[in-house]
Amino acid sequence: MSNIPKDLLYTEEHEYVKRTDEPDVVQVGITDYAQGELGDVVYVELPKPGDAFGKADTFGTIEAVKAVSELFAPIAGEVVAVNARLDKEPGLVNSDPYGDGWMLRLRLKNSGDTDSLLGPDEYAKHVGD
DSSP: OOOTTOOEOOOOSSSSEOOOOSTTTTEEEOOHHHHHOOOOOEEEEOOTOOOOOTOOEEEEEEESSOOEEEEOOOOEEEEEETTTTTHHOOTHHOOOTTTTTTOOEESSSOGGGGGBBHHHHHHHHHOOO
16 A cells, blocks of 8 residues: 555646745655556656646656656646755655655645646546546
8 A cells, every 4th residue: 555645636647746935836756656657766857947848748757677667747846856866865765655765846826736636535536546
C-alpha cells in the first residue's frame, strides 16, 4: 500500500503538489507509488530556475534501474527552485519522495490549475489502494 499524504494534491501521472509558505509557490515531486513502480532511481534530470512550463508539459526525466520516464508539470508555472541534492543523491526520491526527494518548486501561473488535480482519496482509487 502506497503512502498517500492527505495534505497533498496529485496527478494521474503520479506527480504530487504540496503547498509551501508562499501562497503562489508549490513543491512538486513524484509520489511514493511512482517511486515504488520505478525501482531504484539512479538519475534525475530537472529544469533550471526561470524555466516556465504549461500544465502537462514535460519538465524532466527520471531514470531508474528498470526504466526512464518523463516528468510532467502538474500545473503551469515558472520554476523558482530545484532540488540540487538530487544530482548527487537521486535515491532521495525513493527514500523520502515527499520530503528530501522533492524535485522543484513552481510559481503558479494560474491558481485555478490546482482545481483539476486529484485529492488523496481520488488518487488512492486511481492507483488501486
